[in-house]
Amino acid sequence: MGSFDLFRTSEDHEELRAAVRDVVEAKVAPHAAAVDADARYPQEAHDALVAADFHAPHVGEKYDGVGADALATCIVIEEVARACVSSSLIPAVNKLGSMPVILGGSDALKEAYLPRLARGEGFFSYGLSERDAGSDTASMKTRAKADGDDFVLSGQKSWITNAGVSEFYTVLAVTDPDAPRGKGISAFVVEKSDPGFTFGEKEKKLGIKGSPTRELLFDDVRIPGDRMIGEPGTGLQLALRTLDHTRVTIGAQAVGLAQGALDFALGYVQERRQFGKHVADFQGIQFMLADMAMELEAARQMVYVAAAKSEREDDDLSFFGAAAKCFASDVAMKVTTDAVQLLGGYGYTSDFPVERMMRDAKITQIYEGTNQVQRVVMARQLLAR
Numbered sequence: 001m002g003s004f005d006l007f008r009t010s011e012d013h014e015e016l017r018a019a020v021r022d023v024v025e026a027k028v029a030p031h032a033a034a035v036d037a038d039a040r041y042p043q044e045a046h047d048a049l050v051a052a053d054f055h056a057p058h059v060g061e062k063y064d065g066v067g068a069d070a071l072a073t074c075i076v077i078e079e080v081a082r083a084c085v086s087s088s089l090i091p092a093v094n095k096l097g098s099m100p101v102i103l104g105g106s107d108a109l110k111e112a113y114l115p116r117l118a119r120g121e122g123f124f125s126y127g128l129s130e131r132d133a134g135s136d137t138a139s140m141k142t143r144a145k146a147d148g149d150d151f152v153l154s155g156q157k158s159w160i161t162n163a164g165v166s167e168f169y170t171v172l173a174v175t176d177p178d179a180p181r182g183k184g185i186s187a188f189v190v191e192k193s194d195p196g197f198t199f200g201e202k203e204k205k206l207g208i209k210g211s212p213t214r215e216l217l218f219d220d221v222r223i224p225g226d227r228m229i230g231e232p233g234t235g236l237q238l239a240l241r242t243l244d245h246t247r248v249t250i251g252a253q254a255v256g257l258a259q260g261a262l263d264f265a266l267g268y269v270q271e272r273r274q275f276g277k278h279v280a281d282f283q284g285i286q287f288m289l290a291d292m293a294m295e296l297e298a299a300r301q302m303v304y305v306a307a308a309k310s311e312r313e314d315d316d317l318s319f320f321g322a323a324a325k326c327f328a329s330d331v332a333m334k335v336t337t338d339a340v341q342l343l344g345g346y347g348y349t350s351d352f353p354v355e356r357m358m359r360d361a362k363i364t365q366i367y368e369g370t371n372q373v374q375r376v377v378m379a380r381q382l383l384a385r
Helices: 011-038 043-051 070-081 085-104 107-118 235-271 283-312 317-342 344-348 354-364 371-383
Strands: 124-127 143-147 150-161 168-174 185-191 197-199 213-224
Touching: 011 043, 011 070, 011 085, 011 354, 043 085, 070 085, 070 235, 070 283, 085 107, 085 124, 085 150, 085 168, 085 185, 085 235, 085 354, 107 168, 124 150, 150 168, 150 185, 168 213, 168 235, 185 213, 185 235, 235 283, 235 317, 235 354, 283 317, 317 344, 317 354, 317 371, 344 354
Parallel strands: 124 168
Antiparallel strands: 143 150, 143 168, 150 213, 168 185, 197 213
């Protein structure tokens, strides 16, 4: 490979981007405003992404998936988020929920669930956080008690994306309460149909209103022992390894969102006239646009480098995944806020998409680890060198 190819996405990646963009413009974008206004699940996007095999592109060909690499998966998420962040959570959360199975599951567990995910027969969600165990995951209270060959699950999980829609849930629970902190936690696959497993009411949220966020409630849910992911007591390490990979996808989501806001603002300021000329002709506006585009491109490069590291499972993925997610989400918040500003009073109305984009951007700074936690992760990596 020549040196000039090092920082260029492949032709395959750009063909994928064009294909996703076509699907999104035809089947996702037209419904984005209504999905937000009605706080309803984006079923049109769901159906279109499944039909095009973009709903869980990360699943390997061995399991009937398309076998997209980490960068290709990020490009899918980025392009969907450009039009509708709620819809981009479909491929993002399918990766988040299934990644523990991919990283730590037995061959039998992979065979049981990954082909069904790849075929769109059942989506995956991820149950780690609890009411009193958000950033401090090791203090979780949900228990899985051994009972013969089975485990009996009791407790709850909070802030679970696409809860109630997904068929499958990776759930972390304490299996050995006497073990040292964080060492007695195991991971399980829970199915929507398991008796005793129910959902709380949908959260009323600032943004991503099309993606249902609900509690998972476990009332003595019996789980066969062969649904444990990996070895007993390794659940928390598996959960954190998963986040190293999937934080990159939140960075991609943030980049797509920022791109959508910049694109819309660019079109607007070139059409809108004030003081006898286009708003885009004012140097103050041009400087805003330049900063937005510059920071967005820096974020995109960080995300793509982190995606390459995710694909190779590089030793420094923890740092780069945290950095990409943190930086890109901060950029998305800034760019969407500036986009609202560039539209003036119109930007503040729901007649235009930028106010929705600004509300959606906020969650990217919070979920899959707040940006304060990302800085803790980065600092730990620096200090461990």
